[in-house]
Amino acid sequence: METQTAVASKATTNKAVHISGAEAVIKCLLEEGVDLIYGYPGGAIMPIYDELYKYQDKLQHVLTRHEQGATHSAQGFARVTGKVGVAMATSGPGATNLITGIADAQIDSTPMVCITGQVWKHLLGSDAFQETDIVGISTPVTKWNYQITDASEIPEVMAKAFYIARSGRPGPVLIDITKNAQVETFDFEYKKCTSVRSYKAKPTVDVNQLKAAAKLINAAKKPMIVFGQGVILGEAEAEFKALIEKAGIPSAWTILGLSALPTEHPLNVGMVGMHGNYGPNKLTNECDVLIAIGMRFDDRVTGNLDSYAKQAKVIHFEIDPAEVDKNVKTDVAVLGDVKDTLADILPMIDANSHTDWHQEFKDYDKIEFDKVIKGDLYPSKDGLTMGEVLKEINNASKGDAVIVSDVGQHQMIACRYAKFNQSKSNVTSGGLGTMGFALPAAIGAKMGVPQREVVAIIGDGGYQMTIQELGTIFQTKVPVKIVVLNNEFLGMVRQWQQLFFDKRYASTELINPDFITIAKGYHIEAKKVTKREDLAAAVEEMMASKDAYFLEVAVEKEDNVFPMIPSGASVSDVRLS
Amino acid sequence: MENERTYTISVYTENNIGLLNRLSAIFLKRHINIESMTVSKSEIDDVHRFTFVVNISEAQARKIIGQIEKQIEVIRAFYHTDDEVIYQESALFKISTEHLYDEEIQDKLKFRRANIITITEHYFVIESSGSKSEIDKLYDRLKPYGLMQFVRSGRIAITRPKMAISELLQEFN
Numbered sequence: 232m233e234t235q236t237a238v239a240s241k242a243t244t245n246k247a248v249h250i251s252g253a254e255a256v257i258k259c260l261l262e263e264g265v266d267l268i269y270g271y272p273g274g275a276i277m278p279i280y281d282e283l284y285k286y287q288d289k290l291q292h293v294l295t296r297h298e299q300g301a302t303h304s305a306q307g308f309a310r311v312t313g314k315v316g317v318a319m320a321t322s323g324p325g326a327t328n329l330i331t332g333i334a335d336a337q338i339d340s341t342p343m344v345c346i347t348g349q350v351w352k353h354l355l356g357s358d359a360f361q362e363t364d365i366v367g368i369s370t371p372v373t374k375w376n377y378q379i380t381d382a383s384e385i386p387e388v389m390a391k392a393f394y395i396a397r398s399g400r401p402g403p404v405l406i407d408i409t410k411n412a413q414v415e416t417f418d419f420e421y422k423k424c425t426s427v428r429s430y431k432a433k434p435t436v437d438v439n440q441l442k443a444a445a446k447l448i449n450a451a452k453k454p455m456i457v458f459g460q461g462v463i464l465g466e467a468e469a470e471f472k473a474l475i476e477k478a479g480i481p482s483a484w485t486i487l488g489l490s491a492l493p494t495e496h497p498l499n500v501g502m503v504g505m506h507g508n509y510g511p512n513k514l515t516n517e518c519d520v521l522i523a524i525g526m527r528f529d530d531r532v533t534g535n536l537d538s539y540a541k542q543a544k545v546i547h548f549e550i551d552p553a554e555v556d557k558n559v560k561t562d563v564a565v566l567g568d569v570k571d572t573l574a575d576i577l578p579m580i581d582a583n584s585h586t587d588w589h590q591e592f593k594d595y596d597k598i599e600f601d602k603v604i605k606g607d608l609y610p611s612k613d614g615l616t617m618g619e620v621l622k623e624i625n626n627a628s629k630g631d632a633v634i635v636s637d638v639g640q641h642q643m644i645a646c647r648y649a650k651f652n653q654s655k656s657n658v659t660s661g662g663l664g665t666m667g668f669a670l671p672a673a674i675g676a677k678m679g680v681p682q683r684e685v686v687a688i689i690g691d692g693g694y695q696m697t698i699q700e701l702g703t704i705f706q707t708k709v710p711v712k713i714v715v716l717n718n719e720f721l722g723m724v725r726q727w728q729q730l731f732f733d734k735r736y737a738s739t740e741l742i743n744p745d746f747i748t749i750a751k752g753y754h755i756e757a758k759k760v761t762k763r764e765d766l767a768a769a770v771e772e773m774m775a776s777k778d779a780y781f782l783e784v785a786v787e788k789e790d791n792v793f794p795m796i797p798s799g800a801s802v803s804d805v806r807l808s
Numbered sequence: 809m810e811n812e813r814t815y816t817i818s819v820y821t822e823n824n825i826g827l828l829n830r831l832s833a834i835f836l837k838r839h840i841n842i843e844s845m846t847v848s849k850s851e852i853d854d855v856h857r858f859t860f861v862v863n864i865s866e867a868q869a870r871k872i873i874g875q876i877e878k879q880i881e882v883i884r885a886f887y888h889t890d891d892e893v894i895y896q897e898s899a900l901f902k903i904s905t906e907h908l909y910d911e912e913i914q915d916k917l918k919f920r921r922a923n924i925i926t927i928t929e930h931y932f933v934i935e936s937s938g939s940k941s942e943i944d945k946l947y948d949r950l951k952p953y954g955l956m957q958f959v960r961s962g963r964i965a966i967t968r969p970k971m972a973i974s975e976l977l978q979e980f981n
Contacts, residue, residue, distance in 0.1 A: 366826055371833040375880045376826070395880055428977065429822050429883045553874030 247418040252382030253278035255419045256346065256408065257286045259389035262421045265317050267308065267678060269293045269301035273321025274361060276348025278413035293678070293707055296699035298325050300671035302332020303697070306341050307675030310658045311633055311683075313466065315342040315396050316675065322348045323361030326407070327368065331665055333403045334372040338662030339487060340464060342401035344392050345369075349409045352380045365407050374402030382415035386422070394424035399432030400551045401464060434552055434566035436575060443563045444522075444546045445579035451520035453588045454480045455511070455543075457503050457532070460487035460661075461525015461550060461569050468492070468654045470573035471524065477577065479584035481592050483511035485526050486642075487661045490651040494630060500592040504532040505796045506643040509603075509805060510595030512796060515540050516803040517591075524548040525569045528558040529662065538801035548572050602807040603793050608648065614787030615763060617641050617716045621648035623770040624686060624714070632684040632774075633658060633676050637669035637693035640722035643792045645688045667696030673711045674703055684712065684774065691717040691743055698749065704779050705753040712773050713755075713781045715746060718788045726791045731798075750781035757781040810865035814843075815887045816895060816965045817872065819858040820850060820973045822881040831858060831882075834875045840864055844897070844962030852973055855883065861963045884976050888967050895965035899943045901934040901950050902957035908932050913953065920946045931956055 250258070256279050260268065270292060272280045283292050295301040298320040305316030316336075320329050326347040336343045350359040366378045375395045377388050385408070392404040448454060462471045468491050475482050475492075481500040482492060492499050501508030503515065515521065521543040526532070533539045536558060547554075547561040548569050555564040565572050607618030621644055624632070630650035635658040636642040642659055651657060658676050660668035673687035694715050704711060725739040750757035756778060760769045766784065773780045794805045821827055828847065835842050843861040850857035864872070869887040876885040907913055908927065917924070922936035936946055943960060 367829055370826065370830050371837060378825075427880060430880045551878065553871070553878045555874075557871055557874070 247420045249416055250419050251278065251282070251414055251416050252385050252408065253282045253413040255382065255385040255417070256389065256413070257282045257290060258419060259386060259421060260317065261286070261289060262423070263315070263389070263393045265290065265315070267291045267293065268317040268319055269295050269304040269675065270319030271295060271298050271301060271321070271325060273325045273348065275322035275350055275410050276319065276325070276346075276413075278410065279319070279346070279348065279408075292319075293674070293703065295671060296702045297697065298328035299331050299667070300674075300697055300700045300703065302329050302336070302343065302345065303665075303668050303671035304675035304678075304703075305343050306332060306336050306668075307635060307658050307672030308679040309341050309343055309675075310672070311655050311676045312679040313464075313655065314679075315344055315393055317344050317346070319346045320348070321361065322350055322365070323363045325361075326365035327363055329405075330368060330372065331663075333369055333405065335660050335663040335665045335668065336403040337372045337374065339660065340401050340460060341403065342396040343403040344396050345403060345405045347405065347407045348413070349378065349407045351411045352409045353411070355380075355409065365405065369405045372403070373405050376405040376407070378407040378409070379412050380409045382412045382417045385412065386419060390422060390424035391427060395427065395430065433550060433568045436567040436571055438575075440563060440565045441572065441576050441579060444565050445576055447520050447544050447546055447563060448478060448480075448522065449581045452585075453518045454478070454520040454522060454585065455514060455518035456480050456482040456522045456524060457485065457511075457515075457526055458482060458488045458491060458524040459485040459526025461548070462488060462491040463654055465525060465550070465568050465570040467525075467568075467570040467573050470570055470577070472496070474573050474577055474580065477582050478580050479582075479589070480522065481511075481585070481589050483507070485529070485532050485661070486646045486657070486659060488526060489646055490656040491654050493652050494650040498589075501596075502646060503802070504529075505534070506647065506792050506794065508596070508647070509599035509794050509807065510592040512794065512802045512805040513595055514591060516542065516801065518543050520544045520546065522546045522548070523559075524573070525550070527554045530558070533558060534796045534800055534802045534804075538803070599794065599807065607644070612787070614790075615760070615766065615784060616790060617644040617786050618648055619763070619766065620714065620716060620770070620784050620786070621645060621688075623767050624688075624774075625650045626767070627770050627774040628684055628686070632656070632686050633680060635659070635669045635673040635676055635685060635687045637687075637689040638664045638666045639690045639693060640718075640726065640790075640792050641688055641690045641716040643723075666693035669693060670697045670713065671700045671703070673713070674700060674707070674709055677709050677711045686712045686714060688714050688716065690722060691715055691719060691741055691746075692721045694746075695743075701750065701753040701755060705755060708778070710777060710779050712776070713779070714773070715781070715783045716786050717743065717746070717783055718786050718790070719743060720788060722790075723792070725789070729789070729791065746781070746783045755779050755781050757783070759783040759785065761785045810867055812863050812865050814861060814863055814890055815869045816890070816893050816963060817860040817862060817869070817876070817885060817887050818965065818967065818971065819860070819876055819885040820852075820883040820971070821856050821858060822883070823854060823856045824881050827879070827881050828858070830879055831876060834872060835860070835862065838868070838872070840868070840872070846962035846964050848964070850973070852977070855973065855977075859963060859965055884971070884973060886967065886971055888965070888969070892969060893965040893967050895939065895963050896937045897940055897943055897961050897963050898935065898937045899946070899958070899960040901936075901947075901955055902931050903934065903950065903953050904956060905930055905932055907953045910953070913950075916946070916949045922946060
């Protein structure tokens with residue numbers, strides 16, 4: 232880098248050792264506390280893989296079956312542990328295959344470092360074999376990226392990469408390393424990065440903003456909280472719970488905020504957004520103070536912005552200044568890490584219980600139960616519903632499992648009905664909506680928290696986008712539980728076609744292979760359920776298995792997910808059918 | 809769309825390869841056309857300055873600044889209206905020497921405070937600095953003589969309000 236001052240280093244200095252760039256990369260990973268990485272080798276990254284071979288007792292490398300799987304596994308690992316996930320790939324197609332996972336990590340603020348090999352420095356720009364401009368390609372979807380062309384840059388850049396990935400609002404960082412930089416030798420010294428001159432990880436907390444927010448909250452008659460992943464990323468679950476309990480404020484979550492507050496907490500009023508719960512969506516347009524905590528007013532949360540909470544004063548607790556007033560105009564913005572701001576505001580908040588207001592949520596819950604939930608969880612029709620599968624998983628997990636979902640109808644059902652007792656338990660692709668996310672993400676999640684049960688819930692469409700990762704499961708023997716809810720459709724698209732395109736089912740019907748045979752081909756125990764009477768026992772058997780297990784459930788083909796806010800409609804126009 | 813107007817966006821940055829790509833991607837993602845762009849060193853050692861000119865609404869300008877400042881190597885970004893900046897563009901005109909002693913040309917050059925910076929046997933080169941409209945006017949007046957080449961720089965601008973970058977850098981550390 233041209234600005235050596237960019238990294239102010241205050242931490243330990245190790246004595247220099249003369250090693251190759253490739254070995255330096257491994258040492259950097261170890262210095263950062265990494266003991267598990269996901270990746271796929273190839274020509275331009277072979278020197279680093281050669282070092283991995285030597286360090287395999289200290290650093291486990293999981294060979295995924297596709298580089299996209301490596302990123303999603305790293306994401307799953309990061310989401311359940313709060314640590315930085317690491318994925319590695321070669322140049323060219325190896326690097327480009329990482330892009331979907333990187334984009335997913337960027338929009339869902341997941342800390343991840345991706346390391347790619349690159350052609351020799353003297354070949355850059357020559358259209359060499361497997362050369363691609365991955366720094367250029369990844370720029371719009373990374374928090375930071377950098378190309379190393381000289382081995383001596385490795386320690387400083389790697390330290391900076393981990394610091395940037397994990398600090399502030401986390402995100403993905405890509406480091407591209409030319410092959411010459413991997414084979415050159417140099418005097419290696421590692422210093423952890425603790426600041427970067429032009430980057431402020433957390434905004435300074437302004438006590439005046441806290442006071443203004445406290446004043447609004449204390450005066451509110453109908454306050455409502457919408458919380459997002461910021462609570463989880465900031466590890467502010469306890470501070471958050473203390474605040475809502477003291478102030479007695481009904482609290483709803485975005486899908487990325489799910490599990491920050493236990494499902495059964497009395498102030499948990501459910502999910503907001505397109506397929507969220509009836510009460511929190513309706514009452515968003517009736518509350519007098521809307522308190523957004525660590526969330527970014529995604530369009531799937533707000534519906535039509537012109538009719539979103541217009542009656543309410545809006546308070547936004549947020550670490551990223553660029554999110555303030557981006558979509559929803561706030562009256563008070565409380566900038567800072569929510570772990571700090573929620574703790575700081577607590578003494579300023581009056582104890583309260585908004586019983587009558589809370590009752591309004593419960594009244595809507597009753598309506599939603601009768602019109603939607605009852606039919607989802609206790610169906611009277613013959614066909615199996617996705618909801619009853621979730622109900623059985625809840626019965627077996629008692630709310631202690633990590634639930635990893637893919638994208639589509641099953642994802643909305645999983646987020647609506649899965650029960651959680653602890654945080655960092657819901658792993659799903661929220662912002663990008665990446666089909667194929669769940670299977671590899673579940674691998675990373677299980678490796679991140681091996682003591683916990685990890686259940687992947689996937690549709691028959693998304694499952695086939697990364698189905699090859701069954702090979703990774705087989706090879707590593709990682710005991711993930713895989714549930715495919717098979718409706719032989721791309722269900723969410725089909726639902727939209729039914730509701731908004733006069734049932735013209737263009738390319739949404741799937742003729743599927745025998746998933747059981749495929750799972751068995753990978754030596755994974757597998758079972759298919761088609762009848763209600765077999766469901767509970769099958770789920771129990773899966774959960775009891777010590778090994779990986781595949782359960783396919785044939786569900787009703789044309790069920791829809793409700794409630795639903797049609798695209799472009801207001802949150803208060805949420806439909807129950 | 810809210811009222812669009814011309815904004816000068818000044819960005820103080822570290823000097824790193826790829827930052828231009830990162831900044832231009834922010835405009836691209838929002839389908840905003842960059843009218844002009846200049847990069848140079850700034851008043852502070854090791855700190856570079858990008859100057860973008862864009863036609864957008866103030867709400868867009870505020871959001872763009874937020875996204876630009878979010879980039880790791882950006883120290884600070886500002887947006888200003890034309891009233892808040894003193895700005896110039898520079899232009900070069902290459903014209904055949906047969907017109908050199910044309911009185912009309914001489915008058916036009918005086919009127920625009922333009923200078924002849926090179927004269928050769930075959931051509932001469934005129935330099936002029938000013939606002940976009942001033943340069944446009946000179947362009948229109950010189951065009952009848954047959955412009956062999958014409959080039960105009962992006963806007964460079966000094967702001968009337970203070971941009972306290974040195975203090976900010978202290979705060980970062």
